[in-house]
Amino acid sequence: MSDPTFTIATSVDDALAALANGARPIAGGSDLFVGARQGKAPLPESIIAIDRLAELATIEATSAGTRIGAMVNHATLMTDPTVVADFTAIADAAALVGSPATRNVGTIGGNVMNGSPAMDTGAPLVVLGATAHLQSQNGSRNVTLDELWIGPSRTSAAPDELCIGLDIPARPERSGSAYVRLEYRRAMEIAVVGAAAHVALDDSGNLAEVSVALTAVAPTILAVDGLDSLVGQSVDDSTLASVAERASEVATPISDLRASDAYRRHTVGVMARRAVDAAARRAQGEQIAVPVNRALGIGASA
Amino acid sequence: MTHEMNLAVNGTTYPLTVDVSRNLLSVLREEVGLTGTKQGCDDCECGACMVLVDGQPVNSCSYLAVQAGGREVTTIEGLGTADDMHPIQAKMLEAGGVQCGFCTPGMIMSAQALLSDNPNPSGEEIRIGLSGNLCRCTGYQKILQAITEAAVEIR
Incomplete structure (x- = not known):
């Protein structure tokens, strides 16, 4: 492992200056550290810690909806009243991430900028129409997640751009959202597939x-x-069957240790169907507790 | 590069010079000299390395030591001593929640984080609280019993 330099940012400006100078940001650090140890990518030569920037750890109403700060952790996402009420799929996903320790150090900004195709919080952000607010010393912009994620662990963000937060539009009347995943165990798990x-x-x-x-x-x-x-x-069996069929059709999964491509292709349709069903029930006012996986007995039983 | 930092552990501040790439676990064990925190999988999976940072559980194997600068770290040594055990420690022994003992410090730190936040957890909440800790000996039932009894005693 390389021996980087390490600085703790005391303001966003501080962090942006460091990024402009070639430093890479660290939030909780789990992905960075585990990735370095597994030889995926060495630690960067210069690290700027952004996890103490309290201004990035807030969930605030904006003129267009809500901004979830990049440094909001999973423990907050799964319990915050605004997230649970309005952006329930994000809370469903956050509650499934890792363990209490992982959820304590892991952040939504870290997830989004790490760009894993298996991140639990990603699909919820996409269906809720979230955009990433990126800032550099030269200005700021909002990018759709479709534009941001260009491959596994690859984003279109410039090296000097910092993710400040995720902007999510206000929710329409009579709406609901949900996230479900296929898992082999309840904790410390990465989605086999999810929807x-x-x-x-x-x-x-x-x-x-x-x-x-x-x-x-x-x-x-x-x-x-x-x-x-x-x-x-109407949200009936035939509609849900169409959802499942379309999800399986567009999926292009790989085979790996965790599942074959054919198994993933089939089960992601099942997950999509269950997610739409749960979202529709929530839209109708039914209280389904977070996370849906546990409330409806989806995924691992123990 | 080495980095100078003050690491506060169990109420004592240690001025240290550490390589930035070192994890908190190795610094606690090898520089501070507190070996109660264990290295298990060293990959953020097993929870043997669990410590509290500002009261919240952290896998110290996958957390840079320098990230903890200026924060308060609590390890198993900060909870109790052999002569004056913390209720969670005492109940773990009493209930037979300890066999080989390797997972025990991490298990107890997760339990401590849980009970500080939620003094009256349900059985399911205890399971979730300990879900990042693996034990290969006990089958977990006696650990759950110990935490349940410790919660009553602490309340």
Whole structure:
């Protein structure tokens, strides 16, 4: 392992100056440290710690919706009243991440900028229409996650850009969201596959909006297209079967130690169907506790 | 590069010069000299290395020591002594929650984090609180019993 220099940022400006100078940011550090030890990528030569920037650890209403600060950790995401009420899929996902220790050090900004296609918080952010707010010394911009994630652990962010937070638009009336994943064990697990759904219902209870995104079945988190024909339909078995079929169709999974490509392709459809079902039930006002995996007995039983 | 830092552990501040790439676990064991915290998987999976940083559980194997500068680290040595055990330690012995003992410090630190936050946890909440800690001896039931009894005593 290399021997980097280490500085603790005391302000965002401080962090941006360090990034402009070639430093790389560290939040909780788990991905960085485990990755370095496994030989995936050496520690950067210069590290700037951003985990003490309290201004990046807030969840705030904005003119366009809500900004979740990049340094908000999973423990907060799974319990924060705004996240649980309005962006429930994110809370579902955060509650499944690792263990209490992992959820304490892991941050949403770290997840997003690490860009793993297996990150649990990614698919929820996609279906909720989140954009990443990136800032550098030269200015700031919002990018869609589709533009940001360009491959496994690769983003389109410039090296001097810092993720300040995730901007999520205000939720429509009668809407709900959910995230479910296939797992072999309950804790310290990485999704075999997963799916998030956002649903908004019209006055008669039919689908007004539906979006689905998939975890661990493509080089990046994958938004499922081709669901527009479901708008106006009721959330019944035939609709859910169409969701499952389309999700399996667009998935391009790999085979690895954890699952074969065929198994992933099939099960991601099942997860998509369950996510839409849970999101629709939440949109109808049903209280399904976070995380959906535990509330509905999806995934590992013990 | 080496980095100068003050590491506060169990109420004592240690001025240290450490390589930036070192994890908190190795610095606690080899520089501070507190070997209660164990190296198990060394890959953020087993929880044997669990310590508290500002009261919250952290896998010290996958956390740079320099990240803990200026924060308060608590290890198993900060909880109790052989003569004056913390209730979680005492109940672990009493209930038979300790066999080989290698997971025990990490298990107790996770339990301490849980009970500080939630003095009256349900069985399910205890399971979640300990979900980042593996034990290959006990089958967990006696550990759960010990934490349940310790919670009652601490309340």
